Amino acid sequence: MNSFSRAVRGIWVHDSSVERVIAPQVANFSSISFSGKKIEGVQQVQPDVMANRDMSSLIGGGVRDVFGEDSATEEQIITPWTRAVASGVELLRDPRYNKGTAFNEKERDTHYLRGLLPPAYLTQDLQVKRILDNIRSYEEPLQKYIAIMDLLERNERLFYKVLIDNIEELLPVVYTPTVGEACQKYGLIFQRPHGLYISLKERGRIQDVLKNWPEKNVRVIVVTDGERILGLGDLGVQGMGIPVGKLGLYVALGGIRPSLCLPVAIDVGTNNQKLFEDPYYIGLRQKRATGQEYDDLIHEFMFAVKQEYGEKILVQFEDFANHNAFKLLAKYRETHLVFNDDIQGTAAVALAGVLAALRLTGGNLADQRYVFLGAGEAGTGIAELIATETSRTAKISIEEARKKLWLVDSQGLVTKSRFESLQHFKQNYAHEHEPCEDLLSTVKALKPTILIGTSGKGGTFTKEAIEALASFNEKPVIFALSNPTSQSECTAEQAYTWTKGRCVFASGSPFNPVTIDGKTYYPGQSNNAYIFPGMGLGCVISGAIRVHDDMFLVAAETLASLVTKEHLKEGLVFPPLQDIRKISAHIAADVAAKAYDLGLATRLPRPADLLAYAESCQYSPLYRPFR
Ligand SMILES: NC(=O)C1=CN([C@@H]2O[C@H](COP(=O)(O)OP(=O)(O)OC[C@H]3O[C@@H](n4cnc5c(N)ncnc54)[C@H](OP(=O)(O)O)[C@@H]3O)[C@@H](O)[C@H]2O)C=CC1
Ligand SMILES: CC(=O)C(=O)O
Numbered sequence: 237m238n239s240f241s242r243a244v245r246g247i248w249v250h251d252s253s254v255e256r257v258i259a260p261q262v263a264n265f266s267s268i269s270f271s272g273k274k275i276e277g278v279q280q281v282q283p284d285v286m287a288n289r290d291m292s293s294l295i296g297g298g299v300r301d302v303f304g305e306d307s308a309t310e311e312q313i314i315t316p317w318t319r320a321v322a323s324g325v326e327l328l329r330d331p332r333y334n335k336g337t338a339f340n341e342k343e344r345d346t347h348y349l350r351g352l353l354p355p356a357y358l359t360q361d362l363q364v365k366r367i368l369d370n371i372r373s374y375e376e377p378l379q380k381y382i383a384i385m386d387l388l389e390r391n392e393r394l395f396y397k398v399l400i401d402n403i404e405e406l407l408p409v410v411y412t413p414t415v416g417e418a419c420q421k422y423g424l425i426f427q428r429p430h431g432l433y434i435s436l437k438e439r440g441r442i443q444d445v446l447k448n449w450p451e452k453n454v455r456v457i458v459v460t461d462g463e464r465i466l467g468l469g470d471l472g473v474q475g476m477g478i479p480v481g482k483l484g485l486y487v488a489l490g491g492i493r494p495s496l497c498l499p500v501a502i503d504v505g506t507n508n509q510k511l512f513e514d515p516y517y518i519g520l521r522q523k524r525a526t527g528q529e530y531d532d533l534i535h536e537f538m539f540a541v542k543q544e545y546g547e548k549i550l551v552q553f554e555d556f557a558n559h560n561a562f563k564l565l566a567k568y569r570e571t572h573l574v575f576n577d578d579i580q581g582t583a584a585v586a587l588a589g590v591l592a593a594l595r596l597t598g599g600n601l602a603d604q605r606y607v608f609l610g611a612g613e614a615g616t617g618i619a620e621l622i623a624t625e626t627s628r629t630a631k632i633s634i635e636e637a638r639k640k641l642w643l644v645d646s647q648g649l650v651t652k653s654r655f656e657s658l659q660h661f662k663q664n665y666a667h668e669h670e671p672c673e674d675l676l677s678t679v680k681a682l683k684p685t686i687l688i689g690t691s692g693k694g695g696t697f698t699k700e701a702i703e704a705l706a707s708f709n710e711k712p713v714i715f716a717l718s719n720p721t722s723q724s725e726c727t728a729e730q731a732y733t734w735t736k737g738r739c740v741f742a743s744g745s746p747f748n749p750v751t752i753d754g755k756t757y758y759p760g761q762s763n764n765a766y767i768f769p770g771m772g773l774g775c776v777i778s779g780a781i782r783v784h785d786d787m788f789l790v791a792a793e794t795l796a797s798l799v800t801k802e803h804l805k806e807g808l809v810f811p812p813l814q815d816i817r818k819i820s821a822h823i824a825a826d827v828a829a830k831a832y833d834l835g836l837a838t839r840l841p842r843p844a845d846l847l848a849y850a851e852s853c854q855y856s857p858l859y860r861p862f863r
């Protein structure tokens with residue numbers, strides 16, 4: 237609901253043109269300005285609370301009592317937020333409401349804009365075209381990134397309209413691979429902050445920091461501590477580019493409203509020496525905090541977000557190093573609505589790709605032998621979801637299913653003889669076998685049908701290994717999932733060339749189609765961006781309170797089911813990204829259905845048609861008329 241409502245001495249007044257919270261001005265809502273008139277003794281009520289008539293959330297120790305109105309919150313500090321109608325220059329500077337040259341004559345009069353804009357009126361479609369022409373004129377991807385993020389700071393709806401209408405062209409700009417370079421240079425290109433920075437300096441007062449964020453109805457947080465940004469390693473607080481980018485996709489690909497999204501970078505220092513030497517580095521210049529100090533900061537954050545936003549706040553862990561990622565997921569999945577995108581989101585997209593690939597290569601999950609190069613979050617996350625689905629569909633035990641999946645890490649094949657020294661997340665895949673030092677010897681020994689790269693190291697699928705794979709598979713399946721492009725285990729061209737065009741190929745970052753001997757091959761993009769926006773939307777629309785693994789299984793099956801015979805004919809094992817909003821709505825509906833079935837959904841009654849409901853909830857970037 238876009239209108240916001242105020243209770244004025246018991247009378248409801250709906251003001252559809254305004255919903256923005258502006259800087260603190262008035263303490264304890266004793267007077268506010270309304271339609272240009274000052275009104276004394278006005279009581280403001282949170283719009284989302286009134287919209288949902290969720291009166292229960294007004295009581296009970298102040299979780300929602302942001303204005304400090306009940307005696308249970310007397311000891312709690314409040315932030316004196318207020319709301320006002322923006323007009324004139326302030327309106328043009330407000331990215332949520334600015335339409336630039338698309339303000340019509342009437343709006344220019346009503347909102348004191350006359351003379352502040354050039355006389356011409358441009359439709360939003362023409363503005364989109366103009367922005368695209370500008371972006372296309374830049375040669376460097378980073379320049380394109382800066383230009384489009386600059387648009388987000390000026391005109392939010394136009395930013396999302398440009399992105400949604402041109403998703404295939406612009407995804408590589410706002411997301412992988414360019415976001416990787418943007419993170420590496422985040423200090424240099426820094427203009428305005430886009431998310432919330434929580435560092436060790438904020439220890440003990442994280443909830444106060446959350447209160448500084450202007451949106452009160454946050455429903456989705458993407459948080460990173462910057463230690464494993466794509467395959468680029470520790471980028472410290474400059475990893476902020478990832479939560480910002482992922483939440484941009486929550487809006488553009490999933491249809492979650494921008495005001496519900498909060499990007500967070502947790503800064504516990506960095507072990508990246510290069511960043512210490514960078515004069516423009518924007519984070520704490522200290523070695524990473526570890527152990528109790530780290531755990532305490534994360535714990536304070538996790539409970540502050542629940543205290544501030546309630547039980548249904550979705551927290552997506554992103555790009556944590558694996559020594560923290562598994563631990564945090566295990567710790568908070570019992571108490572919070574959380575998932576780890578690198579472990580679980582990646583697993584779902586890869587399983588979907590495998591299910592679709594099997595329609596091309598023949599056979600079923602249980603007939604396959606899998607080798608993973610990389611045994612971390614992504615590798616073991618995918619392995620476990622494939623094992624779960626294999627166990628379910630082939631009616632075999634999970635232990636039997638796991639025996640079909642083999643991991644190679646930086647020390648070679650993961651085997652039983654290495655069990656004691658292995659990190660816990662690899663141990664389920666430590667099978668009996670002679671040691672194999674590298675990928676080539678592993679491929680020769682195990683003869684896999686499916687090869688998956690999750691090593692974070694570029695060029696690690698060697699010509700010899702791929703040729704060996706192709707020597708005993710008519711249609712080898714090759715997924716090079718590491719990001720960004722520089723870290724991809726091989727390129728699309730290499731995969732098609734080395735297999736003489738016989739492979740089914742997908743990669744984490746996009747590759748252009750490849751033409752060999754007059755035949756064109758279309759690589760797919762196996763990226764968790766297919767999953768997390770729909771997963772988030774499904775959680776939000778169902779009011780889910782926990783994320784269950786079955787929700788990822790269902791997301792994978794739904795995604796795979798949307799691959800048509802026509803896509804397969806072109807060698808594509810994922811549906812085209814240009815259909816992503818529809819895809820996300822389907823995933824959201826099925827995830828929500830699973831949440832209801834598992835008793836994890838709180839939005840009651842359950843909508844009869846969840847797909848129609850999901851679509852109706854999706855954010856539209858079209859400009860709204862102003863009165
Ligand atoms: N396409 C997608 O949607 C996604 C892609 N990714 C990408 O996957 C990559 C890995 O991420 P993640 O799993 O979180 O990282 P981790 O650090 O958790 O795991 C990396 C794994 O790769 C192994 N490894 C490193 N170098 C080599 C090598 N030369 N040969 C063999 N194994 C090697 C490591 O070995 P050891 O354990 O011995 O250190 C480790 O097991 C990243 O590039 C990331 O961008 C991640 C999530 C989603
Ligand atoms: C895509 C993603 O989440 C990653 O590369 O880490």
Ligand SMILES: [Mg+2]
Nearest residue numbers: 554555577578
């Ligand atoms: Mg990630």
